[in-house]
Amino acid sequence: MRARGGTRSIQTGCRCLCGPSRKRGADLVGQVRVLGNAGLDFTLQVSRLPERGETLLGRGIGRAPGGKGLNQAVAAARARAGVIFHSAIGKDAQGEEITAALRAEGLAGLLLHHMPNPSDFSLLMVLPDGENSIVTSGSCAAALSVDQAEVFARDCQADDVVILQGNLTQASTLAALAAATASSALTIFNPAPLWWEVGPLLPMCDIVIANRGEAEAMTGLSQPAEAAAALCRIGASTAIVTLGAGGCLSSDCNGTIREYPAPKVHAIDTTGCGDTFCGVFAAGLAMSLGQDDAINLAQSAAALTAQRRGAFTALPSRQELADLIGA
Numbered sequence: 204m205r206a207r208g209g210t211r212s213i214q215t216g217c218r219c220l221c222g223p224s225r226k227r228g229a230d231l232v233g234q235v236r237v238l239g240n241a242g243l244d245f246t247l248q249v250s251r252l253p254e255r256g257e258t259l260l261g262r263g264i265g266r267a268p269g270g271k272g273l274n275q276a277v278a279a280a281r282a283r284a285g286v287i288f289h290s291a292i293g294k295d296a297q298g299e300e301i302t303a304a305l306r307a308e309g310l311a312g313l314l315l316h317h318m319p320n321p322s323d324f325s326l327l328m329v330l331p332d333g334e335n336s337i338v339t340s341g342s343c344a345a346a347l348s349v350d351q352a353e354v355f356a357r358d359c360q361a362d363d364v365v366i367l368q369g370n371l372t373q374a375s376t377l378a379a380l381a382a383a384t385a386s387s388a389l390t391i392f393n394p395a396p397l398w399w400e401v402g403p404l405l406p407m408c409d410i411v412i413a414n415r416g417e418a419e420a421m422t423g424l425s426q427p428a429e430a431a432a433a434l435c436r437i438g439a440s441t442a443i444v445t446l447g448a449g450g451c452l453s454s455d456c457n458g459t460i461r462e463y464p465a466p467k468v469h470a471i472d473t474t475g476c477g478d479t480f481c482g483v484f485a486a487g488l489a490m491s492l493g494q495d496d497a498i499n500l501a502q503s504a505a506a507l508t509a510q511r512r513g514a515f516t517a518l519p520s521r522q523e524l525a526d527l528i529g530a
Contacts, residue, residue: 239272
């Protein structure tokens with residue numbers, strides 16, 4: 204294995220992000236390539252989650268482009284990374300709305316596969332403390348084929364950062380990871396939503412990013428540090444477990460645990476914070492920042508998202524991210 208921009212150390216069977224970081228705001232090294240879902244988000248503010256069989260009144264309905272793949276691609280692009288985004292949408296008015304929003308973001312490359320399915324959407328229920336529960340449809344994302352996933356990864360370069368999530372099928376995600384790994388690109392896997400076995404994919408992941416609940420679901424371990432270490436034992440080179448207001452922690456293949464406190468803010472809505480973190484973290488790595496600087500940058504960006512309502516509408520602006528990068 205080779206060292207990448209001073210951030211990836213040479214380890215037997217391991218590609219941990221170790222070593223010194225470069226000055227924040229350095230020239231871009233590679234592109235961020237995102238393969239994932241794109242849809243529409245419908246948001247409701249609720250006093251609590253409904254009971255079984257209950258109809259509950261919500262308020263403050265919101266509508267915006269969304270999907271983990273879309274949000275992560277936009278966050279990375281606004282953090283000045285050159286972003287290539289591939290996704291699947293329906294041949295409908297919702298698909299046209301999603302396309303227009305993405306074209307306005309100035310991505311370096313955009314390929315949207317038009318499926319015979321309705322465009323995907325998510326219902327986000329936001330509680331008074333800012334926490335959220337999400338129900339999502341995924342027929343378009345699930346229809347993205349292995350061949351289309353391989354097309355996405357075909358032009359990956361060794362300095363690129365590739366991000367995938369759990370919305371696609373296991374077969375398509377596996378195909379993209381395998382092709383990206385063969386190109387020596389740095390791979391990031393954010394496995395939410397968990398709807399198939401992720402273990403076979405972890406050996407192809409340089410970095411796995413999961414929240415506390417997802418890490419426990421994948422490992423059976425409730426302690427985040429233990430879960431992160433277990434993800435590395437299963438195959439990931441580095442595991443990052445996000446903890447909301449508690450920041451995040453990481454484990455590498457040597458068993459080293461690092462803790463990162465989050466900025467203290469008054470959270471209004473945590474929807475989209477994880478996507479902001481993933482996208483900005485990937486952009487930081489594409490700038491050849493070390494792990495510590497990339498995580499701190501990503502947490503500062505996620506803190507901005509937490510102070511606003513929505514997901515796409517709460518993503519930091521280009522100027523806000525430029526200020527963070529230059530800080």
